[in-house]
Amino acid sequence: MKQFEVLWTKNAEFDLELIVEYIKTNSFEIAKKVFFEIKKECKNLYYFPQRKRIVPELQQIGILKYREIIHKRWRIIYKIDNTKVYILVVVDSSRNLEDILFQRLIDRK
Numbered sequence: 001m002k003q004f005e006v007l008w009t010k011n012a013e014f015d016l017e018l019i020v021e022y023i024k025t026n027s028f029e030i031a032k033k034v035f036f037e038i039k040k041e042c043k044n045l046y047y048f049p050q051r052k053r054i055v056p057e058l059q060q061i062g063i064l065k066y067r068e069i070i071h072k073r074w075r076i077i078y079k080i081d082n083t084k085v086y087i088l089v090v091v092d093s094s095r096n097l098e099d100i101l102f103q104r105l106i107d108r109k
Helices: 012-022 028-048 097-107
Strands: 005-008 066-071 075-081 082-091
Touching: 005 012, 005 028, 005 075, 012 028, 012 082, 028 075, 028 082, 082 097
Parallel strands: 005 082
Antiparallel strands: 066 075, 075 082
């Protein structure tokens, strides 16, 4: 069975940090629980990361290399590159994904 290496980008780490900080204002325990749940979901990508769905908003425009995990109210977007899985975005599912991706592209310049 092929094992993949799961790597977090700085953006994704920052996304998770913001989520935890926000939740922590109401409950430290819930924030901690969410942090570990999201980390566990990503860790599960070590085996068969292809089993998760392609990001629908990107699939509609022919971009098929990004997949996502839906965990409770969060979307975790990643891409597979050979034997590596890169966690790219962790976002509340109520937010507009296109806006977030567009903003990230602008911020890179």
